[in-house]
Amino acid sequence: MDLTQLWSHGIAAMAPYVPGEQPQGEGWIKLNTNENPYPPSPKAVAAMAAAVHERMPLYPDPQSLELRRVLSERFDVPVEGTFVGNGSDEILAFAFRAFFDRDGELLFPDVTYSFYPVYARFWEIPFRTIPLREDYSIAIEDYAGKLAGIAIPNPNAPTAAPLSLERIEQLASEHPECVVLVDEAYVDFGADSAVTLIAKHPNVLVVQTLSKSWSLAGLRVGFALGHPTLISALERVRDSFNSYTLDRVAQVGATAALQDDPWFRETVGKIVATRERFVTGLKSLGFEVLPSAANFVFAAHPKLSSKELLEALRPHRILVRAFKGNRLERHARITIGTDAQMERVLEVLATL
Numbered sequence: 001m002d003l004t005q006l007w008s009h010g011i012a013a014m015a016p017y018v019p020g021e022q023p024q025g026e027g028w029i030k031l032n033t034n035e036n037p038y039p040p041s042p043k044a045v046a047a048m049a050a051a052v053h054e055r056m057p058l059y060p061d062p063q064s065l066e067l068r069r070v071l072s073e074r075f076d077v078p079v080e081g082t083f084v085g086n087g088s089d090e091i092l093a094f095a096f097r098a099f100f101d102r103d104g105e106l107l108f109p110d111v112t113y114s115f116y117p118v119y120a121r122f123w124e125i126p127f128r129t130i131p132l133r134e135d136y137s138i139a140i141e142d143y144a145g146k147l148a149g150i151a152i153p154n155p156n157a158p159t160a161a162p163l164s165l166e167r168i169e170q171l172a173s174e175h176p177e178c179v180v181l182v183d184e185a186y187v188d189f190g191a192d193s194a195v196t197l198i199a200k201h202p203n204v205l206v207v208q209t210l211s212k213s214w215s216l217a218g219l220r221v222g223f224a225l226g227h228p229t230l231i232s233a234l235e236r237v238r239d240s241f242n243s244y245t246l247d248r249v250a251q252v253g254a255t256a257a258l259q260d261d262p263w264f265r266e267t268v269g270k271i272v273a274t275r276e277r278f279v280t281g282l283k284s285l286g287f288e289v290l291p292s293a294a295n296f297v298f299a300a301h302p303k304l305s306s307k308e309l310l311e312a313l314r315p316h317r318i319l320v321r322a323f324k325g326n327r328l329e330r331h332a333r334i335t336i337g338t339d340a341q342m343e344r345v346l347e348v349l350a351t352l
């Protein structure tokens with residue numbers, strides 16, 4: 001018997017998201033999933049080690065109140081305006097369910113985080129993708145009609161292009177009928193956060209993560225900031241699903257990390273400086289590089305497609321990300337690692 005017949009309706013037809021490769025073994029220069037090359041705050045590591053030893057028989061705080069208090073202070077928003085989840089991916093999935101299953105269409109860019117169409121199909125939300133302009137920018141004038149929602153990453157992925165706060169504010173004020181979800185996974189590397197818009201535009205929901213600028217991809221912690229009424233909708237989804245999305249170690253580690261601002265600034269500063277040097281190096285090799293406000297660059301080799309580039313780098317144990325489809329074939333997405341790693345990449349690229 002074909003046991004796939006036992007699957008629920010719709011599961012066979014699904015096209016799940018495929019995460020970037022996590023290679024086994026040592027010695028890889030891993031620039032394919034936009035992780036941070038530096039370790040997290042030593043204070044976060046110490047807090048997590050202590051948490052492993054204490055109180056593990058008990059469930060964690062389902063409200064994650066301590067962590068949310070720290071978020072509230074850092075971003076100057078009320079505690080009720082904060083939400084935490086198991087990576088921002090989980091929060092995005094909850095938000096799609098909480099806000100976009102309404103009359104009208106959900107809009108997001110055609111070139112963007114590839115999880116968006118997966119969530120939309122999973123929750124059976126009608127959506128339309130809006131083509132980026134010729135220069136890979138998001139033109140907010142194109143986001144028109146009777147909308148159920150708008151989702152945009154700022155900076156966008158995989159292009160790394162930022163959108164100005166003025167444009168996001170315009171989008172929010174022109175569409176009070178729906179939630180404007182701003183996915184700020186990479187905002188700390190060079191864009192302005194829309195958190196400052198929340199007080200004036202209560203339809204703005206900001207989602208951030210500790211996976212990139214905070215060096216904690218392995219911990220799986222993301223957070224959302226928004227009007228308490230929007231946060232209540234996210235809590236309804238979570239509490240219909242899994243009340244304890246953040247374990248004790250994650251809550252404690254994230255809390256301690258967010259309190260170590262000097263560590264955060266130093267790490268982000270190093271990545272931004274390396275990015276600028278790497279972009280100069282790529283350009284001198286003839287690459288076309290889009291301006292980046294993220295911890296990765298979107299770059300096209302003068303001759304090779306991104307797939308060919310990926311295959312040429314792989315034997316050198318260097319991993320980058322290639323994309324399929326319209327307008328994406330030429331550009332590879334290359335995460336910014338340490339200076340030494342990026343110098344090695346440039347060295348190898350020079351030989352191709």
Ligand SMILES: Cc1ncc(COP(=O)(O)O)c(C=O)c1O
Binds near residue numbers: 034210
């Ligand atoms: C645009 C964007 N949003 C969200 C995420 C999810 O991050 P996480 O689930 O690790 O918080 C990613 C991860 O690569 C991303 O690129």
